[in-house]
Amino acid sequence: xxxxxxxxxxxxxxxxxxxxxxxxxxxxxxxxxxxxxxxxxxxxxxxxxxxxxxxxxxxxxxxxxxxxxxxxxxxxxxxxxxxxxxxxxxxxxxxxxxxxxxxxxxxxxxxxxxxxxxxxxxxxxxxxxxxxxxxxxxxxxxxxxxxxxxxxxxxxxxxxxxxxxxxxxxxxxxxxxxxxxxxxxxxxxxxxxxxxxxxxxxxxxxxxxxxxxxxxxxxxxxxxxxxxxxxxxxxxxxxxxxxxxxxxxxxxxxxxxxxxxxxxxxxxxxxxxxxxxxxxxxxxxxxxxxxxxxxxxxxxxxxxxxxxxxxxxxxxxxxxxxxxxxxxxxxxxxxxxxxxxxxxxxxxxxxxxxxxxxxxxxxxxxxxxxxxxxxxxxxxxxxxxxxxxxxxxxxxxxxxxxxxxxxxxxxxxxxxxxxxxxxxxxxxxxxxxxxxxxxxxxxxxxxxxxxxxxxxxxxxxxxxxxxxxxxxxxxxxxxxxxxxxxxx
Amino acid sequence: xxxxxxxxxxxxxxxxxxxxxxxxxxxxxxxxxxxxxxxxxxxxxxxxxxxxxxxxxxxxxxxxxxxxxxxxxxxxxxxxxxxxxxxxxxxxxxxxxxxxxxxxxxxxxxxxxxxxxxxxxxxxxxxxxxxxxxxxxxxxxxxxxxxxxxxxxxxxxxxxxxxxxxxxxxxxxxxxxxxxxxxxxxxxxxxxxxxxxxxxxxxxxxxxxxxxxxxxxxxxxxxxxxxxxxxxxxxxxxxxxxxxxxxxxxxxxxxxxxxxxxxxxxxxxxxxxxxxxxxxxxxxxxxxxxxxxxxxxxxxxxxxxxxxxxxxxxxxxxxxxxxxxxxxxxxxxxxxxxxxxxxxxxxxxxxxxxxxxxxxxxxxxxxxxxxxxxxxxxxxxxxxxxxxxxxxxxxxxxxxxxxxxxxxxxxxxxxxxxxxxxxxxxxxxxxxxxxxxxxxxxxxxxxxxxxxxxxxxxxxxxxxxxxxxxxxxxxxxxxxxxxxxxxx
Numbered sequence: 003x004x005x006x007x008x009x010x011x012x013x014x015x016x017x018x019x020x021x022x023x024x025x026x027x028x029x030x031x032x033x034x035x036x037x038x039x040x041x042x043x044x045x046x047x048x049x050x051x052x053x054x055x056x057x058x059x060x061x062x063x064x065x066x067x068x069x070x071x072x073x074x075x076x077x078x079x080x081x082x083x084x085x086x087x088x089x090x091x092x093x094x095x096x097x098x099x100x101x102x103x104x105x106x107x108x109x110x111x112x113x114x115x116x117x118x119x120x121x122x123x124x125x126x127x128x129x130x131x132x133x134x135x136x137x138x139x140x141x142x143x144x145x146x147x148x149x150x151x152x153x154x155x156x157x158x159x160x161x162x163x164x165x166x167x168x169x170x171x172x173x174x175x176x177x178x179x180x181x182x183x184x185x186x187x188x189x190x191x192x193x194x195x196x197x198x199x200x201x202x203x204x205x206x207x208x209x210x211x212x213x214x215x216x217x218x219x220x221x222x223x224x225x226x227x228x229x230x231x232x233x234x235x236x237x238x239x240x241x242x243x244x245x246x247x248x249x250x251x252x253x254x255x256x257x258x259x260x261x262x263x264x265x266x267x268x269x270x271x272x273x274x275x276x277x278x279x280x281x282x283x284x285x286x287x288x289x290x291x292x293x294x295x296x297x298x299x300x301x302x303x304x305x306x307x308x309x310x311x312x313x314x315x316x317x318x319x320x321x322x323x324x325x326x327x328x329x330x331x332x333x334x335x336x337x338x339x340x341x342x343x344x345x346x347x348x349x350x351x352x353x354x355x356x357x358x359x360x361x362x363x364x365x366x367x368x369x370x371x372x373x374x375x376x377x378x379x380x381x382x383x384x385x386x387x388x389x390x391x392x393x394x395x396x397x398x399x400x401x402x403x404x405x406x407x408x409x410x411x412x413x414x415x416x417x418x419x420x421x422x423x424x425x426x427x428x429x430x431x432x433x434x435x436x437x438x439x440x441x442x443x444x445x446x447x448x449x450x451x452x453x454x455x456x457x458x459x460x461x462x463x464x465x466x467x468x469x470x471x472x473x474x475x476x477x478x479x480x481x482x483x484x485x486x487x488x489x490x
Numbered sequence: 491x492x493x494x495x496x497x498x499x500x501x502x503x504x505x506x507x508x509x510x511x512x513x514x515x516x517x518x519x520x521x522x523x524x525x526x527x528x529x530x531x532x533x534x535x536x537x538x539x540x541x542x543x544x545x546x547x548x549x550x551x552x553x554x555x556x557x558x559x560x561x562x563x564x565x566x567x568x569x570x571x572x573x574x575x576x577x578x579x580x581x582x583x584x585x586x587x588x589x590x591x592x593x594x595x596x597x598x599x600x601x602x603x604x605x606x607x608x609x610x611x612x613x614x615x616x617x618x619x620x621x622x623x624x625x626x627x628x629x630x631x632x633x634x635x636x637x638x639x640x641x642x643x644x645x646x647x648x649x650x651x652x653x654x655x656x657x658x659x660x661x662x663x664x665x666x667x668x669x670x671x672x673x674x675x676x677x678x679x680x681x682x683x684x685x686x687x688x689x690x691x692x693x694x695x696x697x698x699x700x701x702x703x704x705x706x707x708x709x710x711x712x713x714x715x716x717x718x719x720x721x722x723x724x725x726x727x728x729x730x731x732x733x734x735x736x737x738x739x740x741x742x743x744x745x746x747x748x749x750x751x752x753x754x755x756x757x758x759x760x761x762x763x764x765x766x767x768x769x770x771x772x773x774x775x776x777x778x779x780x781x782x783x784x785x786x787x788x789x790x791x792x793x794x795x796x797x798x799x800x801x802x803x804x805x806x807x808x809x810x811x812x813x814x815x816x817x818x819x820x821x822x823x824x825x826x827x828x829x830x831x832x833x834x835x836x837x838x839x840x841x842x843x844x845x846x847x848x849x850x851x852x853x854x855x856x857x858x859x860x861x862x863x864x865x866x867x868x869x870x871x872x873x874x875x876x877x878x879x880x881x882x883x884x885x886x887x888x889x890x891x892x893x894x895x896x897x898x899x900x901x902x903x904x905x906x907x908x909x910x911x912x913x914x915x916x917x918x919x920x921x922x923x924x925x926x927x928x929x930x931x932x933x934x935x936x937x938x939x940x941x942x943x944x945x946x947x948x949x950x951x952x953x954x955x956x957x958x959x960x961x962x963x964x965x966x967x968x969x970x971x972x973x974x975x976x977x978x
Contacts, residue, residue, distance in 0.1 A: 016534045019527070020508065023515060031519075035705035036723025039507065039760065043720070046504045050538070217523035232531070235524025272527065 007063035112401035152406030159460030204254030228260035259289035266453025286414025301436035495551035600889030640894030647948030692742030716748035747777035754941025774902020789924035825880035
């Protein structure tokens with residue numbers, strides 16, 4: 003018999019992975035008329051998880067477990083259980099409910115406000131959400147800044163101080179790179195790129211990277227995502243644009259990176275607290291690694307270009323691999339984060355991080371957000387925002403309470419570059435291997451150094467152990483320098 | 491606030507419909523490596539349902555509810571809750587577990603035994619399952635025969651006495667019809683019938699029947715089925731055989747009939763005990779109605795034939811509507827139930843019913859099953875069974891504990907014919923309407939007389955109220971007489 007806290011945790015894992023199945027199904031399969039009932043099904047399962055997390059017997063059992071288990075995995079289990087139990091116990095049911103209501107309304111109102119380009123419509127919702135998230139942070143408890151209590155949900159073990167340290171070094175370097183961005187690149191032909199061929203090409207690459215098709219699948223959804231439903235079942239989605247194959251292509255590579263991480267968690271320990279991805283930042287590092295470091299490199303396209311040419315023949319006939327490489331590595335600052343290039347993307351994140359942190363710390367009133375956003379945007383990008391749809395209304399995150407989430411995107415980019423340097427150092431420059439389509443040694447390295455640890459180590463610990471130094475901005479900047487110089 | 495038993499029942503409904511989602515996903519979407527974890531997810535949800543059903547507080551609340559509510563729906567709610575609660579409380583956890591183990595092994599061993607054609611391999615499992623099901627019947631309690639306690643799970647309110655009354659009149663009539671079966675019919679061309687066209691044609695008919703595509707979908711699975719996941723989400727599946735379009739076509743019509751019933755349950759009362767299909771027999775009546783009474787009629791094909799010709803052009807060019815009607819209405823007794831024609835199908839069921847009832851009553855030892863089966867088969871069909879694969883090893887039902895299930899197939903056929911006569915009497919002969927593809931009045935009748943009642947009335951009550959007389963064999967025999975005479 004396992005200690006009873008582990009048995010309860012297995013139930014929690016089963017319920018949470020069932021929630022993931024319901025969520026995947028909702029986005030990929032559910033008929034529209036089924037949405038209301040699906041909402042109730044999910045709410046009930048979430049309630050059952052919360053009941054288990056806040057049951058005093060679990061806290062008692064986890065505390066006893068902590069005292070009894072001094073090995074690495076035992077400590078990691080206890081730490082993760084107590085982290086989640088305390089968080090769940092400290093946030094009163096009343097606040098959970100108010101947050102659920104505020105964010106469910108928030109998303110709806112944000113959609114309307116964005117459509118209309120009216121920040122004032124969204125303002126009352128944003129004020130309520132910021133107020134409730136500050137209250138949440140106070141309930142959870144914090145040391146230097148209430149923002150830490152929110153960040154901890156997405157990036158356990160990381161603090162705003164760490165983020166500030168790295169981001170403050172990163173920002174000026176990004177601006178420098180963007181200032182010397184090369185000129186316009188030539189768009190690929192506008193297709194048509196048949197959906198079936200896009201799918202086949204993306205799937206071929208996913209399998210070559212190491213995606214286990216006996217333990218996952220690829221489907222279509224409006225917003226591409228990766229969803230792990232427990233061991234042996236991790237699914238990715240994409241969407242197809244017949245006039246631009248690069249959208250689905252890099253989307254599939256990105257989600258494949260996420261899936262490889264999930265598929266690399268040690269199945270035998272499924273349901274144990276430590277056996278989950280360590281953080282969103284590390285998750286994003288895996289997706290960005292395969293999408294950007296591998297998928298936008300010249301060596302990768304030495305291997306992949308003939309397949310792409312063949313898949314879309316004769317559409318790509320007048321277009322060269324070199325042109326494609328220029329296009330997919332362009333630096334072209336613009337207003338919209340999700341359309342941003344690899345370099346300016348991080349500037350988008352830094353700006354959002356400063357905004358949300360200031361709001362949570364009470365240094366920026368939600369009503370002053372558009373002004374502050376536009377001022378900072380001009381400084382960072384040299385572009386003047388004249389429409390909040392292209393400014394502070396563009397992202398869904400704040401409307402659904404996801405404050406503390408944004409920095410994990412750039413943490414992911416930083417990690418991917420630093421891991422990439424370590425791999426190249428240990429395995430030798432990967433160009434020849436990529437050009438032959440040999441990805442197994444790289445995946446094996448990631449499995450060994452990152453995936454198999456689950457949450458037994460934090461992202462920052464894994465970074466230090468596997469790259470020999472704490473996370474910093476240097477590897478990413480070196481990588482982006484190369485991109486800017488055309489040496490992808 | 492609803493009485494607390496209804497609140498608990500809503501949770502039970504949410505959990506059970508989540509189980510249905512997991513089950514659908516398992517058969518349609520799940521990657522193979524995800525099966526073990528999926529089994530655990532489903533087992534946990536089943537446990538949560540069982541916990542709620544056997545909570546003494548629910549019994550107390552449902553009993554108080556029964557005393558307080560004397561209106562029709564209140565009575566129906568109380569009856570259904572108490573029926574399920576008592577059943578769950580009377581079957582000890584030990585027996586539930588033993589049954590789960592025996593049937594999970596049973597299915598596996600049955601698959602192997604069938605493959606090998608070795609009944610002796612399966613015998614120990616069958617003995618265990620029959621023993622446990624007899625124990626289950628004793629726990630639940632019974633009056634005239636323990637079989638009633640098992641039948642009640644699938645056909646609430648029906649008894650073996652009722653079934654015997656009808657089946658004993660039906661049997662000789664079926665034998666008579668089969669004896670004068672017409673000669674061989676001409677097979678349709680062997681295709682190819684492209685999958686896409688099969689799907690389009692089947693879907694067109696499903697929509698014409700009234701399937702709401704905003705509240706359901708059509709997918710592919712190895713074993714076609716219909717799965718209701720709560721209001722607004724009822725899905726059907728089929729499989730495509732490129733050399734025989736009639737398999738997927740009648741499969742889709744059949745599952746559409748099931749789905750129309752689910753979609754016709756009153757959404758506003760979803761989660762209330764009475765708001766479910768009244769029985770498996772009534773469910774089967776709806777599928778058989780659309781598949782057989784409508785889908786195999788000449789009038790229907792007056793409407794559908796041009797679409798089929800066009801969909802599969804030029805494959806059907808040398809084949810006539812009259813030939814197809816002869817083929818899909820052939821009477822051709824054979825060994826295998828799932829390949830049986832509309833008439834001899836019921837003889838298959840009658841035989842299985844006698845066998846399983848005798849085993850549960852202790853009048854037939856499992857070791858004597860093959861002998862008894864083969865003897866009865868010779869009497870009923872005039873065919874000598876020489877291989878148990880074509881005899882008592884052909885069906886999965888007993889291996890998974892589904893004793894009491896078989897009669898619902900023929901109850902469904904009987905109901906469909908009796909409902910069909912009532913509809914034709916009330917709405918006028920439907921030939922002209924079908925030939926124009928007008929199905930709405932028929933669906934409206936079924937909605938009004940059958941669907942909207944959910945489980946507020948039993949199948950036999952609905953039959954009597956909507957057709958003016960108790961269920962009997964006459965309508966089905968009249969229908970099959972017509973089929974035999976070519977007057978479909």
